[in-house]
Structures are given as structure tokens and as C-alpha cells.
Amino acid sequence: MARLKSILICGSGVAAWFMAAGLSKALEGQNCRITVLDDGAEGDSACLGRAVLTLPSLRAFHSVLGIPEDQVIRATRAWPYTALNMGSYHIGIGDHGARLNAVAFHHFMTWRRQHGQIDNIDAFSIPALMSAQGKFTRPVNDPNSVLSGFSYGLVLDVGRYSDLLRHYALSRGVDVAEGCLTKVDGGAQIASVHRDQGVPLTADLYIDATGAAARLMSTMDVPFEADPYLKANRIRPALPHDTVVPVMTAAGQMLPVMGGTITDDVATDGEGRAFVQGRRAQFWAGNVLAVGHAGGVLQPFMGHELQLLHTSLIRLIGLFPDDGMSAVLAGEYNRLMIQTFDRVRDFVLLPQVLRGQTEGSPELIRKITQFKSRGRVVMYDEETYSEAFWVSVFLGEGVWPERYDRIIDSMDFERLNQQLIRMRDIMARAVSNMPPLQSVAGVPGVPA
Amino acid sequence: MSKNSDEKIKRIVIVGGGTAGWIAAAGLSSLYKSEDLSIRLVESEAIGTVGVGEATVPHIRHFNVKLGIDERDFMQKTSATFKLGIEFCDWNRKGQSYVHPFGAYGEPLGGVGFHHHWVRMRKRGDTRSIDEFSLPVKMSHMARFAMPSPDMRSVESTFSYAYQFDAGLYAAYLRSYAEARGVVRTEGRITGVTQNAQTGFVEAVVLENGETVEGDLFIDASGFRGLLIEQTLKSGYEAWSHWLPCDRAWAVPCKASDANTPYTRATARDAGWQWRIPLQHRVGNGYVFSSGFLSEDAACATLMANLEGAAQAEPKMLSFTTGVRKQQWNKNVVAIGLASGFLEPLESTSIHLIQLAVTNLVEMLPDMRFCDDDRDEFNRIMHLEYERVRDFLILHYHATERDDTPFWDYCRAMTIPDSLAYKMALFRERGVIVNYKDGFFLEPSWLAVYIGQGVIPEGYDPLSERISDEALTRYMADYAGKVSAAVQAMPSHAAFLEQYCPSAVVTRRATAGAV
Ligand SMILES: Cc1cc2nc3c(=O)[nH]c(=O)nc-3n(C[C@H](O)[C@H](O)[C@H](O)COP(=O)(O)OP(=O)(O)OC[C@H]3O[C@@H](n4cnc5c(N)ncnc54)[C@H](O)[C@@H]3O)c2cc1C
Numbered sequence: 001m002a003r004l005k006s007i008l009i010c011g012s013g014v015a016a017w018f019m020a021a022g023l024s025k026a027l028e029g030q031n032c033r034i035t036v037l038d039d040g041a042e043g044d045s046a047c048l049g050r051a052v053l054t055l056p057s058l059r060a061f062h063s064v065l066g067i068p069e070d071q072v073i074r075a076t077r078a079w080p081y082t083a084l085n086m087g088s089y090h091i092g093i094g095d096h097g098a099r100l101n102a103v104a105f106h107h108f109m110t111w112r113r114q115h116g117q118i119d120n121i122d123a124f125s126i127p128a129l130m131s132a133q134g135k136f137t138r139p140v141n142d143p144n145s146v147l148s149g150f151s152y153g154l155v156l157d158v159g160r161y162s163d164l165l166r167h168y169a170l171s172r173g174v175d176v177a178e179g180c181l182t183k184v185d186g187g188a189q190i191a192s193v194h195r196d197q198g199v200p201l202t203a204d205l206y207i208d209a210t211g212a213a214a215r216l217m218s219t220m221d222v223p224f225e226a227d228p229y230l231k232a233n234r235i236r237p238a239l240p241h242d243t244v245v246p247v248m249t250a251a252g253q254m255l256p257v258m259g260g261t262i263t264d265d266v267a268t269d270g271e272g273r274a275f276v277q278g279r280r281a282q283f284w285a286g287n288v289l290a291v292g293h294a295g296g297v298l299q300p301f302m303g304h305e306l307q308l309l310h311t312s313l314i315r316l317i318g319l320f321p322d323d324g325m326s327a328v329l330a331g332e333y334n335r336l337m338i339q340t341f342d343r344v345r346d347f348v349l350l351p352q353v354l355r356g357q358t359e360g361s362p363e364l365i366r367k368i369t370q371f372k373s374r375g376r377v378v379m380y381d382e383e384t385y386s387e388a389f390w391v392s393v394f395l396g397e398g399v400w401p402e403r404y405d406r407i408i409d410s411m412d413f414e415r416l417n418q419q420l421i422r423m424r425d426i427m428a429r430a431v432s433n434m435p436p437l438q439s440v441a442g443v444p445g446v447p448a
Numbered sequence: 449m450s451k452n453s454d455e456k457i458k459r460i461v462i463v464g465g466g467t468a469g470w471i472a473a474a475g476l477s478s479l480y481k482s483e484d485l486s487i488r489l490v491e492s493e494a495i496g497t498v499g500v501g502e503a504t505v506p507h508i509r510h511f512n513v514k515l516g517i518d519e520r521d522f523m524q525k526t527s528a529t530f531k532l533g534i535e536f537c538d539w540n541r542k543g544q545s546y547v548h549p550f551g552a553y554g555e556p557l558g559g560v561g562f563h564h565h566w567v568r569m570r571k572r573g574d575t576r577s578i579d580e581f582s583l584p585v586k587m588s589h590m591a592r593f594a595m596p597s598p599d600m601r602s603v604e605s606t607f608s609y610a611y612q613f614d615a616g617l618y619a620a621y622l623r624s625y626a627e628a629r630g631v632v633r634t635e636g637r638i639t640g641v642t643q644n645a646q647t648g649f650v651e652a653v654v655l656e657n658g659e660t661v662e663g664d665l666f667i668d669a670s671g672f673r674g675l676l677i678e679q680t681l682k683s684g685y686e687a688w689s690h691w692l693p694c695d696r697a698w699a700v701p702c703k704a705s706d707a708n709t710p711y712t713r714a715t716a717r718d719a720g721w722q723w724r725i726p727l728q729h730r731v732g733n734g735y736v737f738s739s740g741f742l743s744e745d746a747a748c749a750t751l752m753a754n755l756e757g758a759a760q761a762e763p764k765m766l767s768f769t770t771g772v773r774k775q776q777w778n779k780n781v782v783a784i785g786l787a788s789g790f791l792e793p794l795e796s797t798s799i800h801l802i803q804l805a806v807t808n809l810v811e812m813l814p815d816m817r818f819c820d821d822d823r824d825e826f827n828r829i830m831h832l833e834y835e836r837v838r839d840f841l842i843l844h845y846h847a848t849e850r851d852d853t854p855f856w857d858y859c860r861a862m863t864i865p866d867s868l869a870y871k872m873a874l875f876r877e878r879g880v881i882v883n884y885k886d887g888f889f890l891e892p893s894w895l896a897v898y899i900g901q902g903v904i905p906e907g908y909d910p911l912s913e914r915i916s917d918e919a920l921t922r923y924m925a926d927y928a929g930k931v932s933a934a935v936q937a938m939p940s941h942a943a944f945l946e947q948y949c950p951s952a953v954v955t956r957r958a959t960a961g962a963v
Pocket of ligand 1: 463464465466467468469490491492493495496497498499500501502503504636637638639669670671672673675697699734766768784785786787793796797798799800
């Protein structure tokens with residue numbers, strides 16, 4: 001068994017360049033040739049819509065690559081965000097309130113409600129308040145500070161992001177193969193990839209980043225399974241990133257944009273591009289790995305597109321094969337990625353199920369039942385979204401637990417109420433003292 | 449919308465005053481207001497407790513912290529010693545031993561787990577044991593102890609610890625804790641149980657003297673018999689004896705011969721294994737064996753022949769069936785401890801599982817409506833935990849080269865659960881350790897036992913090569929040096945105990961011995 005010597009990535013979108021950049025860093029000094037067959041065909045980015053959200057953990061990716069955040073922000077015309085506006089509520093990146101006596105904060109809100117206090121849930125969420133008021137500051141590390149319980153992601157122009165990663169990859173010696181993909185010799189293993197010019201390309205490992213068409217994976221014996229729950233099949237990208245950017249320069253005008261939806265419009269039937277939600281039965285089969293939309297398609301929501309790419313990359317690196325392509329490693333990769341994908345799917349599905357628009361998976365139904373019944377957030381293995389995300393959607397969609405944690409009853413009623421009100425005031429004050437989002441270095445329109 | 453206050457449980461009855469019963473009493477009483485909730489515990493001195501269960505895992509410290517227990521006081525009163533891990537002797541091969549430490553081996557380098565680098569150097573002829581890179585293993589070998597450092601950058605922070613204590617004193621300690629917080633203890637043998645005619649819910653337990661103890665929620669901590677969960681509610685049992693064939697144990701305390709070792713020892717024998725748990729005032733011993741492969745008398749003789757000091761009591765035999773109650777929570781009865789299932793004490797997991805059950809019960813405490821969701825979620829999680837411990841235990845028996853007795857032949861050749869088989873395959877092929885969110889044996893534990901049991905990866909993470917041979921050699925020498933310097937600077941375990949938490953029992957025994 002010898003070391004893996006060549007990787008061929010097929011695709012032209014962000015998925016291809018994300019993997020190329022990540023692998024070029026991870027395989028530094030390994031004498032492994034990475035080639036991208038970028039034929040300019042419409043890949044992930046078109047389908048993704050042009051403005052894309054990242055989750056906080058993507059910062060780790062940039063820091064591994066050694067690209068400072070300011071540079072990411074400038075190059076992709078990004079701005080940081082702390083919450084996704086869902087219309088009547090925000091999904092904040094961070095907890096509501098703080099734990100008291102080891103009891104999660106949403107139990108206290110449930111308790112207040114049962115005692116006739118109807119709170120605006122966003123009032124207890126620093127990231128939601130920040131988002132609503134167009135404020136921003138980076139979180140601090142001190143767990144005792146109110147400014148420690150949240151984080152942030154970026155809203156970025158995915159085309160520019162792809163370019164940034166492309167430059168990075170090329171500067172690290174990733175090759176670009178000329179031509180357009182014409183034919184794939186697949187089966188149990190891919191033997192070669194043909195193109196309209198030059199010799200066919202061969203590699204030890206193939207990465208299919210060709211978008212939903214899955215030009216490589218579709219030649220393998222691995223079916224695409226349409227998601228039984230997510231029914232939307234049309235997509236109309238709502239706000240191309242470019243039209244957002246100019247608004248950013250003028251203070252005050254940014255708020256409507258931040259307050260508007262930046263997730264794309266999806267529908268069942270009607271106008272827009274057709275797409276089918278679902279995933280491959282396996283993400284890694286033989287010597288080919290499908291990433292991005294070639295692996296699975298979900299309607300846009302809160303940053304899962306890039307996050308799933310990041311998870312794919314980390315898993316691949318953690319289970320990095322040699323040229324023998326072990327079925328054991330592929331099996332573990334698939335086990336992990338299938339769970340990861342399905343749990344993300346559940347999160348995307350959650351608001352729709354709570355609104356009665358569709359059914360939930362058994363795992364999601366258990367989650368909903370447990371939350372409704374007693375505010376318990378069931379967390380499975382390989383969850384991408386932490387408890388706080390789920391709680392925000394539940395409460396935001398008006399699902400209140402029937403019972404709160406009984407430990408609260410052993411606390412002093414009056415004192416606790418005062419404590420909660422004080423907490424809310426501290427949060428409000430902290431946010432109103434923050435600088436406006438526009439002052440963040442690198443944000444478009446702001447002198448760096 | 450229903451409110452919490454309308455449907456609250458007001459009376460909890462704990463059946464049993466062994467380790468499980470008093471852990472439940474202490475856990476529940478510390479969290480709830482006593483005017484809100486009455487907690488009663490019924491136990492029978494005549495029936496008694498199993499009284500073993502003396503080695504723990506580090507999670508017990510979190511539980512103690514939650515209860516606000518002072519460590520020194522606790523250790524003094526339970527005659528406790530520190531535990532840095534378990535030494536397994538003769539498991540893979542006779543004459544070979546390894547320590548499963550509570551702590552890491554080396555540190556990840558270049559984003560790649562340390563053991564990959566170790567495997568790589570081994571393939572190039574480096575013969576150093578992975579033990580050289582584990583502080584707690586070295587501390588164990590040299591019987592040293594010091595508190596872990598809070599400075600995460602220092603090598604002195606790379607371990608955790610648990611306790612070894614006297615089970616009887618532990619129960620007594622928790623008893624006084626719980627009673628101080630309002631738990632009412634009732635002495636008496638339960639001879640009857642009344643159930644609701646329609647629902648089958650338990651309404652009361654009836655004592656020998658005719659007294660009736662009513663409750664809303666019952667915690668069955670009655671030990672192996674499962675008084676409520678099985679004898680009354682017939683919840684069923686899932687036996688795992690085909691994977692873990694031991695079904696008996698002889699237990700006996702003896703006088704300690706040498707200075708206290710900061711670890712538990714598990715020595716493989718012909719048809720099972722023998723434990724040695726050092727406390728400050730004595731040593732606990734036992735032989736866990738399979739009656740299908742060895743007679744009770746022969747097992748007893750083996751144990752008695754392998755004591756380091758004079759026996760301090762008659763050996764006592766316990767019988768069990770490894771497995772788990774099909775429903776640990778059924779109707780208004782929640783089983784904990786031996787009533788909920790049994791996994792042999794090879795990795796000292798029982799007390800942890802009790803504390804986990806209590807923690808989960810606190811989080812999922814039902815109300816008078818007893819909705820199925822509470823029960824189902826509790827059962828789902830506890831079952832998962834049992835299964836994951838089970839797989840880890842099976843690994844010890846299955847990954848062995850021993851072929852000297854029919855017992856070991858059986859274990860080596862048996863078919864193992866798929867959930868374990870794929871984990872072993874991943875490790876064997878490429879050193880990958882499967883991790884879960886639930887399940888408390890983390891990467892270093894699996895690593896210790898895999899390697900100790902002779903499962904050595906054939907391959908390693910190729911990304912290890914990002915570090916050059918020279919840099920790696922330097923790093924490894926440096927790390928091993930830091931480990932050994934740190935150990936050298938530590939006091940002996942015995943000396944540490946002497947100044948930190950001298951046993952209340954030892955003092956008494958010393959006086960008695962002088963007479
Ligand atoms: C051989 C062996 C070694 C072990 N080693 C370890 C170890 O190293 N580490 C570890 O964590 N765990 C270990 N365990 C497990 C540990 O001992 C138990 O989990 C722990 O003692 C809990 O027991 P229990 O309280 O459930 O049951 P028991 O100790 O059996 O208590 C049962 C209680 O119920 C009461 N009771 C029963 N019937 C009635 C009745 N009819 N009326 C009134 N009261 C009644 C009894 O009086 C008693 O108080 C070991 C177990 C065995 C068998």
C-alpha cells in the first residue's frame with residue numbers, strides 16, 4: 001500500500017475550490033498532486049445563490065489556511081452577522097440568557113410565561129439584539145462577560161469566496177486541467193475522466209464537485225435518494241450579493257437589508273430553477289468522493305452549504321486513504337457524513353414541520369416531542385447546529401415547552417424574576433453600547 | 449396549557465439503601481426543595497447490600513461537585529485512595545500488562561493524533577512503549593500522585609483521576625448527606641406491593657410490620673432482585689452472557705502488603721479475572737468468573753491463594769447475569785443500580801451508570817401524568833450508555849492471544865457485536881478511533897485498551913508525514929522527558945494521602961492494632 005499521489009477534483013464552483021484549498025494545505029509537503037478540472041460549467045455556486053452565510057466554525061478553516069479574517073471580509077465583500085432574521089424572530093448564534101443553577105435559560109422563559117410574563121424572546125438574546133439593531137462587536141473570551149455567549153458568521157459573496165480559495169490553491173501549486181469534462185469511465189471505480197481536449201485524466205482519488213449533476217458519482221452504482229420530507233423544488237435566489245453591497249456603504253440603509261431575508265426563495269413548483277433535495281446513498285464510493293451538491297442538495301438556510309463542505313474536508317483528512325482505497329475508511333466516512341447530512345436536513349426541516357407544511361423524520365419528531373413536552377433538546381451524534389439554534393427556532397415558531405425544569409421551583413420566585421429582568425437590562429445596555437456594524441474593519445464601504 | 453405546579457410529583461420512594469439508593473437520595477435531595485417533595489428511602493438491614501463497588505471513574509468528581517461535597521472530607525471518611533487508571537495483567541498474553549490511564553498519550557501534532565505518529569515511528573523501528581508518553585501511566589508505575597495542574601499547556605494537566613473507596617463508608621457518607629437534606633429513611637423489609645388496578649402503577653410498598661409507604665414515583669434500587677421493576681412489573685431482561693460470559697464473583701477484603709498504589713488492578717485468570725482495589729485501610733479483592741468454565745469452589749480457592757495479605761472476612765459469593773433491563777423505567781418505577789442491569793466491574797462503570805441515571809432522571813423528572821415521552825427518552829439514553837460500555841468491555845476479552853484455557857478460546861473466537869467489530873476494523877487498519885457524543889470512554893481509553901490488548905494499527909494517518917522524522921523524534925524525546933521529569937517531582941501516592949486526607953478508619957485501626 002503506497003501513499004496517495006494524485007487527486008483530481010472536478011468542478012468549477014466553491015465546492016471544488018474549497019476542497020482544493022483545504023487539501024493543498026493539509027497535504028503540504030506530501031508530494032500529492034492536486035488537479036482541478038474546472039470547466040466553468042454551472043456548479044454549486046449558481047445553485048447556492050450568490051450571498052451565502054457561514055457558521056462560526058468556518059473561521060477555523062480560514063485560520064488553518066492562514067487567511068486573516070479581515071482579508072476574507074474584504075475579498076468577499078462580506079459582513080459579519082450574528083443572527084438570521086426569520087421575519088417574526090431571529091435565530092441568533094448564541095444562547096438566550098445564561099444558565100442559572102445549571103438549568104438552561106429557556107426553562108426560565110417558560111417559567112415566566114407560565115406565570116403570565118410574555119417576553120419577547122429576542123430581548124434575551126444578545127446576537128438577536130445585535131442583528132436587529134445593526135450592531136457588532138467580536139465576542140470576548142471571559143465566560144463571566146455578557147459578551148461571551150455569542151458568536152458570528154459571515155454573509156459573503158460566494159463567487160468572490162470561490163475566487164479567493166482558487167487563488168490560494170493555485171498559489172500552493174494546485175494544477176488546473178484545461179478543457180471540459182465529456183465522459184467518465186465509472187463503475188465500481190473510476191478509471192479515467194475524459195475531456196474535450198488533451199488526454200484523459202487519471203488519479204488515485206477523484207472528488208466530484210460538479211454540483212447536483214454529480215458527473216462522476218452518477219456513473220457509480222450509488223443512487224441519489226430524494227429527501228422524503230423536504231418538498232421545495234424551485235429556487236429563486238433572492239438577493240444577489242452585488243445589489244446588497246452598495247446599500248452597505250450608507251449608514252442606516254443597511255438595516256433594511258440586514259432585516260430582509262438573504263436566504264433564497266424556495267417553492268414547490270412555480271418559477272425559478274428546478275432542483276431536487278436529497279443526497280447520495282453514499283458520499284464516498286470506490287475511489288470517488290462527492291462533495292457539495294454532488295453529494296446532496298438542501299434548500300439554503302443558515303450556513304449549511306459551506307459548513308457541510310468543511311465537515312467533508314475534515315472527515316476526509318481524518319480518514320485520509322492511501323492509494324488502496326480502503327472500504328473500511330469509506331464506510332466510516334459515509335456513516336459520519338450521512339448522519340451529519342441528515343441532522344442538518346432536520347434543522348432545515350424544523351420550521352417547516354412546526355408550521356405544519358411537511359412531515360418530520362423520526363429523529364426530528366423525537367426532538368420536537370421532547371421539546372414540546374419538557375424543553376429538552378435531544379442532541380444526536382454528528383449534530384452541526386448546537387442546542388441554541390434549535391431553541392431559537394422552537395421558541396420563535398411559538399413552540400413552548402409544557403413544563404419547565406422543576407429545579408426552578410426550588411429558587412426564590414421574586415429574586416429570580418428580578419434577576420432575569422436585570423439580565424435583560426444588562427443585555428440591552430451591552431448591545432446599545434456596541435459600535436455599529438459598519439465600523440467593522442474590512443466591511444464594504446469602511447476604510448480598512 | 450398545563451402548568452408545572454398542577455401536576456407535580458410530591459412523593460418519591462426509593463426502595464433500597466445500597467450505593468444506588470443513597471446516590472439517588474443524595475442527588476435528588478440536593479436539587480429539590482424539601483417542602484415541595486418528600487423523599488423516603490426504605491431499606492432492610494437484614495437483607496443488606498452487596499457492599500462491593502469500590503473503584504470509580506473520574507466522572508464521579510463532577511457528581512460530587514454538583515452535590516457540593518468537599519473532597520478531603522469525603523476521602524477521609526470513605527478511606528479513599530486516588531485512582532489514575534486500571535492495570536490489566538495477563539489479558540493479551542500471560543506475563544504482559546498495561547495500564548488504561550485516565551489521561552492522554554502525548555498530544556496531537558500537526559493536527560494528527562499522537563498515536564499515529566507513534567505507530568509511524570514504531571514501523572521505523574522505534575521500540576519505545578506508548579506508555580512513555582502518558583503521565584498517568586508513569587505515575588501509576590511509580591506510585592506517585594499530585595493534583596492535575598489547571599494550566600492546560602503543562603504536561604501536569606494531562607490526566608484526571610477517580611477514587612477507590614470503601615463501599616459501606618461511601619453509602620454511609622451519602623446517607624448522612626441525604627438525611628441532612630430531609631430524606632427520611634425507613635428500616636424494614638418490603639413484603640408486599642400494591643398496584644393500581646387499572647394502570648398497574650405502583651401505589652405503595654408494604655413492610656413486614658404492616659406499615660405502608662405510598663409514593664408517586666418509585667425508584668427501584670433493590671439490587672439484583674429488581675423488586676419493583678421485575679418482580680412486580682416484569683419489565684424483562686436482555687442478557688449479554690454470550691458476549692460477557694462471567695456470571696459469578698467471589699469477593700474478600702485483605703490486609704494491604706505494600707504502599708498504596710494509585711490504580712486498580714485487574715489480573716486475567718483461567719476463567720475470568722481478579723480485581724485488586726487498594727484503599728487506605730485494606731485491599732478489596734475479588735474473582736469474577738464464568739461458572740460454565742470453572743466451579744465455584746475452584747474459583748474461591750484461586751482467589752484465596754492469590755491474596756497479598758491475610759483475609760479480613762469470609763469470602764462472599766455473588767451471582768449475576770450480565771445484561772440490561774429491557775425497560776429501566778416502566779410505569780412509575782425507575783430502576784437504578786443493580787436493579788437496572790449489570791456490567792461486570794472490569795472498567796468500574798456501575799457507580800457511574802447510577803449517577804448518570806440519577807442525573808438523567810433529574811433532567812427528565814416526570815409529573816403525575818407520567819407521559820410516555822419522558823420514559824422513552826430516559827430508556828433510550830440509558831440503553832445506549834449500557835451498550836457502549838458493553839462493547840468496550842467485550843474488547844478486553846475478545847482482543848487476546850490467550851489460548852491456554854477453554855474460557856479464553858471461547859472469548860477469542862466468539863462473534864462480537866457489529867457495533868464493536870467495525871470499530872476494531874477501523875483501528876486495526878488505520879488507527880482510527882470512533883467517537884460518540886454519548887458514551888463516556890473517549891479516545892485515550894480506547895487507545896489504551898486496543899494497544900494493550902495487542903491491536904496495533906497496520907497503517908497510520910498519512911498526514912503524520914507532514915512532520916519530519918527529525919522533528920518528530922525530537923518532539924517525542926522532549927515529551928517523554930517532560931513526563932518523566934514531572935513524575936520525578938511528585939510525592940508518593942502514600943505520602944500525598946497522608947497529608948491530604950488520612951483515613952479516619954486507618955487511625956482507628958492503628959489504635960486497635962496496638963491493643
Ligand atoms: C462483584 C462486583 C464487583 C463490583 N465492583 C464495582 C466497582 O468496582 N465499581 C463500581 O462502580 N461498581 C462495582 N460493582 C457494582 C456496585 O457494587 C453496584 O452497582 C452498587 O453496589 C449498587 O448496588 P445497589 O445499590 O443497586 O444494590 P444493593 O447493594 O444490592 O442494595 C440493595 C438494597 O435494597 C434493599 N432491599 C432489597 N430488597 C428489599 C426488600 N424486600 N425490602 C427492603 N429493602 C430491600 C437492600 O436492603 C439494600 O439496601 C460491583 C458489583 C459486583 C457484583
